[in-house]
Amino acid sequence: MGRLQNKVALITGTGGGQGRAAALRFAREGAIVVGCDFVAAGHEETAALMQAEGFTLYGSAPVDLGDHEQAKAWIDAAVAEHGRIDILYNNASAAKFGLVHELSIEDWHYTIRNEIDLLFYTTKYAWLHLAEQRGVIINVSSTAAWGGSKAAGISAHSAAKGAVVSFTRQLAVEGAAVGVRAVSISPGFIATPGTRPFLENREVRAMLLDGVLMDRPGEPEEVVNLAVFIASDEASFITGSDFVIDGGLLAV
Numbered sequence: 001m002g003r004l005q006n007k008v009a010l011i012t013g014t015g016g017g018q019g020r021a022a023a024l025r026f027a028r029e030g031a032i033v034v035g036c037d038f039v040a041a042g043h044e045e046t047a048a049l050m051q052a053e054g055f056t057l058y059g060s061a062p063v064d065l066g067d068h069e070q071a072k073a074w075i076d077a078a079v080a081e082h083g084r085i086d087i088l089y090n091n092a093s094a095a096k097f098g099l100v101h102e103l104s105i106e107d108w109h110y111t112i113r114n115e116i117d118l119l120f121y122t123t124k125y126a127w128l129h130l131a132e133q134r135g136v137i138i139n140v141s142s143t144a145a146w147g148g149s150k151a152a153g154i155s156a157h158s159a160a161k162g163a164v165v166s167f168t169r170q171l172a173v174e175g176a177a178v179g180v181r182a183v184s185i186s187p188g189f190i191a192t193p194g195t196r197p198f199l200e201n202r203e204v205r206a207m208l209l210d211g212v213l214m215d216r217p218g219e220p221e222e223v224v225n226l227a228v229f230i231a232s233d234e235a236s237f238i239t240g241s242d243f244v245i246d247g248g249l250l251a252v
């Protein structure tokens, strides 16, 4: 019996590095996984990987969760097909970077839209279904919520990820009244198909890993290990917390 047996888990960004690892692992733990991504090819690759293991990736792509109507349609379709939502894993995000005086207004709004607006939309539309199940929300923040970066201009990203943490705390407060837990995860640098090319350049790698006590990036599966625990009944006394998983970056 898996740790998430028969739970209906909605995972966003299933075309990306951590979303793919989460979809595979949650299915292995017995969950019924509903995914989406605004890049259809990535989501379909994940579906194929799951199928090779005998699992189904439900949901659809492309879905742009920064558009509240598409977010609602994705949630409604999941409930129509599976009858309930036990876990909402808000993993998807997209950001633009640049030094604060160079960052365009468009890039600022793009980041806020795709890192925090989308969390509000999925949460808003899933909320009453989660309350029916006494379910759990996992929101993916970042160490960018907790400290700046010398390597890149992350002002919009850090503002959005800081908002993810504080949004989660308020969800925990409102959720306690109806049995919904809300928890955020703040990963440090994680090697994904998107970030791996940067790691191949020795200088860039050193800059990105500066201060990481373990002197390596994290793997998507390591973040997902934590998410499985938070999503499971083993974490029944945990709500409102943020869990940093960063190889020791914030320890110094």
Ligand SMILES: NC(=O)c1ccc[n+]([C@@H]2O[C@H](COP(=O)([O-])OP(=O)(O)OC[C@H]3O[C@@H](n4cnc5c(N)ncnc54)[C@H](O)[C@@H]3O)[C@@H](O)[C@H]2O)c1
Residues within 6 Å of the ligand: 012, 013, 014, 015, 016, 017, 018, 019, 036, 037, 038, 039, 042, 063, 064, 065, 066, 067, 090, 091, 092, 093, 094, 114, 118, 140, 141, 142, 143, 186, 187, 188, 189, 190, 191, 192, 193, 194, 195
């Ligand atoms: N990779 C890292 O180093 C790192 C570090 C800290 C936090 N994070 C966070 O972890 C989460 C997962 O990121 P990842 O590393 O797997 O990156 P990724 O880019 O591989 O995956 C993110 C996925 O979200 C999708 N997405 C983005 N905006 C969307 C939207 N509006 N609608 C639907 N899908 C959308 C993308 O298409 C992509 O497939 C993100 O919230 C990210 O900010 C990543």
